[in-house]
Amino acid sequence: MAGRDYNAIELMTCVAARFLEDGATVGVGTGAPCAAAMLAQKTHAPGLFVVFEAGGLGPELPAMPISVGDSRTSHRAVMATSMADVFEMCQRGLIDYAFLGGAQIDVFGNLNSTVVGPFEKPSVRFPGSGGGNDFASFCWRTMVMTEHSPRRFVETLDFVTSPGYLSGGRAREAAGLPSETGPYRVITDLCVMGYGVEGWMEVVSIHPGVTRQDVKEATGFSLEIPEGVAGTEAPTEQELHVLRTDVDPTGVVIGRGS
Amino acid sequence: MDDDVTTGRGPLFSDPDPDRARAFFRSKRVALSEKVMSVDQAVSTFVHDGDYLASGGFGTNRIATALLHEVLRQEKRGLSFAGHTTTHDFEILCAGHVRGPLLARVDAAYIVGLEARGLSPQARRVMQSGDVEVCEWSNYALAVRLRAAATGVPFLPMRSTQGTDTFRFSASKTVECPFTGRPLAAVPALYPDVAFIHVHTCDPLGNARVEGISVADADLARASKRVILTTEKIVSVDQTRESPQQTLIPSACVDAVCEVPYGSYPGNMPGCYFSDEVHLREWLAVERDPNELTAFVDRLIYETDSFQDYLEASGATHRLAELEAIEKGG
Numbered sequence: 001m002a003g004r005d006y007n008a009i010e011l012m013t014c015v016a017a018r019f020l021e022d023g024a025t026v027g028v029g030t031g032a033p034c035a036a037a038m039l040a041q042k043t044h045a046p047g048l049f050v051v052f053e054a055g056g057l058g059p060e061l062p063a064m065p066i067s068v069g070d071s072r073t074s075h076r077a078v079m080a081t082s083m084a085d086v087f088e089m090c091q092r093g094l095i096d097y098a099f100l101g102g103a104q105i106d107v108f109g110n111l112n113s114t115v116v117g118p119f120e121k122p123s124v125r126f127p128g129s130g131g132g133n134d135f136a137s138f139c140w141r142t143m144v145m146t147e148h149s150p151r152r153f154v155e156t157l158d159f160v161t162s163p164g165y166l167s168g169g170r171a172r173e174a175a176g177l178p179s180e181t182g183p184y185r186v187i188t189d190l191c192v193m194g195y196g197v198e199g200w201m202e203v204v205s206i207h208p209g210v211t212r213q214d215v216k217e218a219t220g221f222s223l224e225i226p227e228g229v230a231g232t233e234a235p236t237e238q239e240l241h242v243l244r245t246d247v248d249p250t251g252v253v254i255g256r257g258s
Numbered sequence: 259m260d261d262d263v264t265t266g267r268g269p270l271f272s273d274p275d276p277d278r279a280r281a282f283f284r285s286k287r288v289a290l291s292e293k294v295m296s297v298d299q300a301v302s303t304f305v306h307d308g309d310y311l312a313s314g315g316f317g318t319n320r321i322a323t324a325l326l327h328e329v330l331r332q333e334k335r336g337l338s339f340a341g342h343t344t345t346h347d348f349e350i351l352c353a354g355h356v357r358g359p360l361l362a363r364v365d366a367a368y369i370v371g372l373e374a375r376g377l378s379p380q381a382r383r384v385m386q387s388g389d390v391e392v393c394e395w396s397n398y399a400l401a402v403r404l405r406a407a408a409t410g411v412p413f414l415p416m417r418s419t420q421g422t423d424t425f426r427f428s429a430s431k432t433v434e435c436p437f438t439g440r441p442l443a444a445v446p447a448l449y450p451d452v453a454f455i456h457v458h459t460c461d462p463l464g465n466a467r468v469e470g471i472s473v474a475d476a477d478l479a480r481a482s483k484r485v486i487l488t489t490e491k492i493v494s495v496d497q498t499r500e501s502p503q504q505t506l507i508p509s510a511c512v513d514a515v516c517e518v519p520y521g522s523y524p525g526n527m528p529g530c531y532f533s534d535e536v537h538l539r540e541w542l543a544v545e546r547d548p549n550e551l552t553a554f555v556d557r558l559i560y561e562t563d564s565f566q567d568y569l570e571a572s573g574a575t576h577r578l579a580e581l582e583a584i585e586k587g588g
Binding site for chain 2: 031055070074081127130137171
């Protein structure tokens with residue numbers, strides 16, 4: 001993003017933070033999603049309640065955590081509890097948002113973080129679900145922050161680790177997942193995507209300096225880009241200031257951007 | 259993707275039958291016995307080739323590093339393992355494969371990775387070899403499996419994993435809810451043969467307290483047939499009895515207590531010391547070359563006699579003060 005005074009990770013983090021409204025509850029991991037939640041707390045959403053799957057509830061994060069179970073995730077927390085307690089909050093319907101990741105994502109927002117190649121002898125073994133499947137199953141709205149490339153946005157996943165809209169339509173409910181839950185936004189270095197009524201991914205806004213052609217070429221499946229799609233609002237000076245000085249002053253997350 | 263699948267095809271590595279577990283627990287009479295011993299004695303007494311092992315904490319947080327190292331030193335073979343939120347703990351066990359097939363079966367919810375630090379090259383080699391049998395789960399699914407065992411029932415229902423390959427490659431089964439008629443994932447009780455848990459304080463009977471998050475350790479200790487605790491410090495039984503509401507793990511579950519100061523190193527111990535990111539990076543770096551890894555674990559684990567020796571050989575003893583300062587500073 002030459003010529004702009006922010007990098008891709010900073011843009012993605014600012015955009016993600018805007019989706020977290022004051023008073024909401026969000027499950028986060030480490031890295032950019034955690035930075036987004038911290039940025040939201042320090043700007044428009046001081047009452048955002050952050051939970052970490054390992055057991056930290058509502059911490060006042062003193063620094064960027066390295067692990068979702070390190071002691072920063074329960075620093076001045078309102079409770080240090082068990083993992084089952086956290087996921088049962090999710091299963092009961094108390095958690096609004098969660099951020100998810102994966103090596104591959106398909107048009108329905110299903111995610112692969114388990115294997116590439118045959119399961120019994122994979123060419124690449126990834127960590128597996130972790131808590132990803134649980135957050136994806138239970139939380140009202142899930143979001144993904146990822147690099148936009150044809151290697152990631154694929155027609156068919158090698159393995160469906162965590163559920164998006166599965167095969168679309170009412171497939172989640174039919175499978176037994178809680179109703180009215182599912183993927184909400186995908187935030188990449190090129191654009192923001194949401195989902196149509198049948199669960200197909202579609203572009204919501206395109207980032208400054210990015211073309212429709214860029215997005216199409218970086219996506220390994222046929223992606224709906226509505227005519228007259230909006231442009232993503234660039235990070236404001238205030239957002240960037242808080243992000244750089246207060247959220248991630250050492251640059252461990254945002255310093256990795258291009 | 260087959261949305262109609264009702265039985266996971268994954269292998270079940272442990273027996274979920276609560277009556278056979280009850281017969282074992284009936285024979286376990288350890289509630290008020292003193293059980294302080296050394297790490298090597300605990301592992302040689304309570305860990306056998308072919309056992310199902312589970313490790314507590316959260317990967318690089320409050321882990322029982324000394325016990326994991328000792329499994330390598332004693333060259334245990336053919337173990338099953340609960341890969342529940344495992345990172346550096348899994349990395350250590352995979353490093354043992356430089357000498358032979360330590361892991362044979364893995365229930366995988368989170369393995370191979372060290373969160374934001376990256377993937378372990380050695381863990382990937384082990385898990386991509388095709389030599390280790392794998393069954394897939396989510397973190398909550400494995401937590402519920404331990405909860406089922408701790409509860410003393412053969413399974414518990416839950417709603418996640420349904421509709422995905424994580425379910426299809428698990429050993430869960432779909433059941434119809436008798437009240438709502440909707441599908442649920444029934445996950446089988448997991449009774450590990452032996453659990454390793456590191457705690458802040460513990461008395462000689464095994465009544466243990468932790469600070470910070472408990473992850474799945476309350477259920478893990480109750481579900482496991484044998485439990486080995488390492489503790490930063492052994493405290494008196496009087497201290498336990500003065501505030502028994504603080505006991506997370508009761509002595510009735512515990513078979514061995516080993517005092518190991520800095521026992522979670524290079525992991526984080528809440529309130530005591532932060533993770534040693536320098537040493538964790540060193541592990542990941544040496545793993546890229548199998549020969550370097552062999553030399554590294556020979557020097558730090560196989561050719562050392564104890565965890566204290568490891569702290570010295572790895573240079574940790576010079577870093578502990580800094581890690582304590584980071585922890586206290588947030």
